[in-house]
Amino acid sequence: MKRCVLIISIISSVIGSAIGFISERPRHTTPALYANEGSVMKAGDSMLLPGASWTDTDGNMIQAHGGQVQYMPVPDGRCGKKYAYVWVGENKTWGHTGDPVSVYTSEDLISWECHGDVLRPLPDEAAMDTDPYFVSLYGEDTADKKAEIRGILSPGGIIERPKMLYNEKNDNYVLWFHSDGSTEKNEYLYDIGMAGVAVSDSPYGPFKVLGRYRLNRCPDDQIDCFPDSKGEARDMNLFQDTDGTAYIVYTSENNKTIYISRLNEDYTYLSEDPMTAAEGEDFVRIFPGAMREAPALTKGDDGRYYLMTSSTTGWMSNQARVWSADQILGRWRNDGNPCIDAGASVTYDTQSTCLFRTKEGSLVYMGDRWSMSDLADSRYVWLPAEFSDGKLKIRWEGSWKPE
Numbered sequence: 001m002k003r004c005v006l007i008i009s010i011i012s013s014v015i016g017s018a019i020g021f022i023s024e025r026p027r028h029t030t031p032a033l034y035a036n037e038g039s040v041m042k043a044g045d046s047m048l049l050p051g052a053s054w055t056d057t058d059g060n061m062i063q064a065h066g067g068q069v070q071y072m073p074v075p076d077g078r079c080g081k082k083y084a085y086v087w088v089g090e091n092k093t094w095g096h097t098g099d100p101v102s103v104y105t106s107e108d109l110i111s112w113e114c115h116g117d118v119l120r121p122l123p124d125e126a127a128m129d130t131d132p133y134f135v136s137l138y139g140e141d142t143a144d145k146k147a148e149i150r151g152i153l154s155p156g157g158i159i160e161r162p163k164m165l166y167n168e169k170n171d172n173y174v175l176w177f178h179s180d181g182s183t184e185k186n187e188y189l190y191d192i193g194m195a196g197v198a199v200s201d202s203p204y205g206p207f208k209v210l211g212r213y214r215l216n217r218c219p220d221d222q223i224d225c226f227p228d229s230k231g232e233a234r235d236m237n238l239f240q241d242t243d244g245t246a247y248i249v250y251t252s253e254n255n256k257t258i259y260i261s262r263l264n265e266d267y268t269y270l271s272e273d274p275m276t277a278a279e280g281e282d283f284v285r286i287f288p289g290a291m292r293e294a295p296a297l298t299k300g301d302d303g304r305y306y307l308m309t310s311s312t313t314g315w316m317s318n319q320a321r322v323w324s325a326d327q328i329l330g331r332w333r334n335d336g337n338p339c340i341d342a343g344a345s346v347t348y349d350t351q352s353t354c355l356f357r358t359k360e361g362s363l364v365y366m367g368d369r370w371s372m373s374d375l376a377d378s379r380y381v382w383l384p385a386e387f388s389d390g391k392l393k394i395r396w397e398g399s400w401k402p403e
């Protein structure tokens with residue numbers, strides 16, 4: 001009998017520690033990366049704490065994952081504009097699917113004011129025709145368009161890596177996002193593989209979805225890494241060049257090849273239809289088959305373009321890589337891993353989402369430390385980035401103030 005009790009208690013303690021292990025955040029071998037894990041970063045604090053729990057000016061946890069920060073024009077009073085840092089990202093309160101896009105603003109990158117969900121998925125199919133929020137946005141659309149939007153905003157769908165640009169010509173805001181979900185053929189949540197686009201007169205929304213698209217495809221004289229599903233667009237980002245031209249950067253060919261494609265002047269679609277677009281003029285395929293995702297593109301002080309990506313291991317962190325080029329649609333060079341401190345082999349346990357400039361001009365790396373068992377509790381890890389010897393370098397800092 002005693003033996004039986006002993007065996008049961010050993011089994012339950014093994015199961016207990018296994019559950020404990022699973023529910024814990026996976027860790028890599030550098031404790032410094034997790035020093036802020038139990039801390040809270042609050043509005044009014046003076047230092048950025050990578051990996052802490054970040055809260056907004058109302059004391060709520062910031063929900064803006066897979067996001068982007070830019071110093072950009074925002075409304076000021078009835079007709080004016082001022083500049084502020086705008087952070088757009090995934091509100092993962094509800095987990096993996098049906099996530100709204102949220103927006104926060106700040107003057108100093110530490111105190112963030114929440115402007116709520118600026119792009120909302122449908123709570124249910126009927127809401128498209130009954131909920132005043134959706135009726136005011138889509139009520140005038142044709143039945144076909146409404147059916148398309150219903151698919152894009154489906155409660156079981158994927159809206160990831162939202163990125164926003166201000167379009168000066170139209171004085172409006174354009175939001176692109178990875179739009180995905182299962183299909184009749186395949187239950188896999190990422191079977192659609194498209195880029196969605198929405199517009200609004202304000203960065204605070206409401207954004208109206210215009211559609212979702214497959215983008216450029218592998219030219220006929222090159223080896224397509226995924227010929228069965230052409231023009232896929234998954235993890236994505238936007239980049240606005242100094243002359244105002246905008247580009248969408250995305251992983252395609254079943255996550256095997258990164259593309260950069262030029263957008264039209266409204267930023268709402270490609271500048272050239274995929275059927276007539278030419279590689280090197282309208283888009284570029286970079287290192288076909290390299291299997292990279294989570295793209296973040298920036299321009300160096302030397303006028304060179306630097307594109308940081310992760311490998312494709314889902315929510316698990318891996319080693320970052322930077323490619324650089326003189327011409328955005330030209331030939332790219334492999335610059336290797338930008339991380340230089342302990343934890344470099346796993347990008348300090350993060351995945352890239354954006355590289356942005358402060359108003360003073362310094363560069364910040366913005367990464368997500370995903371928490372697979374509780375996506376809403378994924379942490380933000382922002383670090384100082386700089387150029388040295390013609391390469392992008394990212395240092396670890398446990399506590400710092402961007403300038």
Ligand code: GAL
Pocket residue numbers: 066160161235293294312313314315351
């Ligand atoms: C990652 C991707 C994330 C999310 C995740 C789902 O590779 O970068 O945005 O899609 O996979 O597993």
